[in-house]
Amino acid sequence: MAVLPIKTYPDPCLSQACRQVEVVDDDLRRLASDMLETMYAAPGVGLAAPQVGSDLRLVVIDCANRDDDPAPMVLVNPRIVEAEGSLVFDEGCLSVPDLTCDVTRHERVVVEALDAQGRPLRLEGVGLLAVCLQHELDHLDGRLFIDRISPLKRALYKKRRVKQLKRDEA
Ligand code: K1U
Ligand code: ZN
Numbered sequence: 556m557a558v559l560p561i562k563t564y565p566d567p568c569l570s571q572a573c574r575q576v577e578v579v580d581d582d583l584r585r586l587a588s589d590m591l592e593t594m595y596a597a598p599g600v601g602l603a604a605p606q607v608g609s610d611l612r613l614v615v616i617d618c619a620n621r622d623d624d625p626a627p628m629v630l631v632n633p634r635i636v637e638a639e640g641s642l643v644f645d646e647g648c649l650s651v652p653d654l655t656c657d658v659t660r661h662e663r664v665v666v667e668a669l670d671a672q673g674r675p676l677r678l679e680g681v682g683l684l685a686v687c688l689q690h691e692l693d694h695l696d697g698r699l700f701i702d703r704i705s706p707l708k709r710a711l712y713k714k715r716r717v718k719q720l721k722r723d724e725a
Contacts, residue, residue: 556592559607564651564716568605570697573612576631579673583613587629587671590615595625599649601687603694606650614668614691618684628678633668633692636677644686646700653719654712656704660689 562568576583586609594602594615604613612632619626640662647655663681666688670676680688690700701709 556588558596559589559593561593561597561606561649562608564699568608569650569699571605571610572697573605573610573695576611576613579631579669579671583631584671587613587615591627597649600683601691602649603691605694612695614695616687616691618687629671630666630668631670633666635664635692636667637665639663646686646690648690648700651699651701654701656700656708658700658703660686664688
């Protein structure tokens with residue numbers, strides 16, 4: 556297993572729509588394991604393949620409480636099949652440094668996917684898990700949480716980020 560570098564805004568990998576996984580094989584399981592290690596190292600509660608430069612529809616998640624045992628999940632080709640309610644959550648993203656913002660999401664979602672063995676799974680999420688699932692599935696469509704905040708806040712963040720990257724280059 557390996558900790559992979561995480562792509563950060565405005566890397567083009569983050570705005571690509573990802574492609575369906577055709578075969579769940581050892582290569583895909585290795586990528587999922589590396590993504591889990593990368594997520595735990597960050598630390599984060601979710602990670603999507605484009606954040607590590609892959610264009611596959613693959614997500615890993617662990618929203619277990621810190622005091623509980625780890626509960627890693629691998630979701631291949633995930634899709635939301637039910638969604639209801641709404642909640643506002645102060646979101647961040649490992650690919651969008653130095654910003655958190657309130658985002659409105661569904662309060663409850665049901666996701667269907669394949670697991671790391673290629674078996675169908677159905678997962679219900681409420682609260683943090685629902686937010687995390689929606690955040691990660693957005694990544695697979697090339698969408699970041701900053702695409703869901705006000706245009707003014709987004710423009711201010713972009714300006715600040717460009718300045719920061721120029722400073723880091725110098
Ligand atoms: O995709 C990512 O960048 C990971 C991100 C996912 C996320 C989950 C829930 C809300 C917003 C974003 C994170 O893991 S953010 C960091 C984190 O560790 C965390 C977020 C919310 C609650 C607890 C921890
Ligand atoms: Zn993210």
